[in-house]
Amino acid sequence: MLDREEDILESQRIRRVLLTGLINLTIRTNYLTFNGNIYEQIFGLPMGSPLSPLLANAYQKEIEENFKRTPLQPAVLMRYLDDYFAFWSHGREKLEEFLNFVNQINEKIKFAMKAEEGEWLPFLDVEVIRSNGTLKNKFFKKKSYAGIILNFRSHHNYRLKLEIMSMIIRSLRLTDVEFWDKELDKLTRIFLYNGYPSEVIQRNIRAVKPNGRIGTIKEQ
Incomplete structure (x- = not known):
C-alpha cells in the first residue's frame, strides 16, 4: 500500500x-x-481508533486491485467504506462466479450480495429505482422501521430535538423531487406521532424544500 x-x-x-x-x-x-x-x-483493527478507518479504506483499495484479475468485471463499481454498488451486464451466473472470486481474496473477509429485484435496489439509505433507462432515488427505510424518535415532550435539550428533526429531514436530499410529496407526508406523520408541533415541522421542512413552498400541516 x-x-x-x-x-x-x-x-x-x-x-x-x-x-x-x-x-x-x-x-x-x-x-x-x-x-x-x-x-x-x-485479528482486525482496534475499534474506536482514529487510524482504523484509514487503514480499512486503504485495504479495501488493495482488494479492488484484485478485481482486475477477473476476465469479466462490473461496468461501474462505486464504494462507500465497505459497501459497493455495481452495474453488471454479464448475466447472473457470471456474477456468482465474480462473487466467489472476490470471497477468495481473503479467507476472513467475505462479501454478501443483493441483486436488483423488481427494478429497484436498496443501497445504504437510498432506494435506487431503474426507470426507462434512468436511475431515480428515494430515501430507504427498512420494513422494521417503526417511526419512533425522541419525543418532543421529553426533558431533553430543545436543540437536540431540532438536530434530530434536521437529520431526518435531510433524507429529502436523497430523494428525487417527484417523490417529495409522499415523503413529506410520511415525515410529517412521524413528527406528529412523536409530539412535534406543526409550526416547528413546517419551519424545518421549509428550509430544505424547493422554493420554500409547503402546505399547512395539520396536527392529527
Whole structure:
C-alpha cells in the first residue's frame, strides 16, 4: 500500500520503516478485559481508533486491485467504506462466479450480495429505482422501521430535538423531487406521532424544500 504513497512519504520526510513500525505498534498492541481476564486482539483493527478507518479504506483499495484479475468485471463499481454498488451486464451466473472470486481474496473477509429485484435496489439509505433507462432515488427505510424518535415532550435539550428533526429531514436530499410529496407526508406523520408541533415541522421542512413552498400541516 505504501508503494503508491511514496511521494507523500518523501514530501513529509517520513521514513518507510518508521511509519510501518508506528502502524504495527498501534494495531498490534490492543488489549481488553473480560471477567477479570486480559485478552489481546490478534485479528482486525482496534475499534474506536482514529487510524482504523484509514487503514480499512486503504485495504479495501488493495482488494479492488484484485478485481482486475477477473476476465469479466462490473461496468461501474462505486464504494462507500465497505459497501459497493455495481452495474453488471454479464448475466447472473457470471456474477456468482465474480462473487466467489472476490470471497477468495481473503479467507476472513467475505462479501454478501443483493441483486436488483423488481427494478429497484436498496443501497445504504437510498432506494435506487431503474426507470426507462434512468436511475431515480428515494430515501430507504427498512420494513422494521417503526417511526419512533425522541419525543418532543421529553426533558431533553430543545436543540437536540431540532438536530434530530434536521437529520431526518435531510433524507429529502436523497430523494428525487417527484417523490417529495409522499415523503413529506410520511415525515410529517412521524413528527406528529412523536409530539412535534406543526409550526416547528413546517419551519424545518421549509428550509430544505424547493422554493420554500409547503402546505399547512395539520396536527392529527
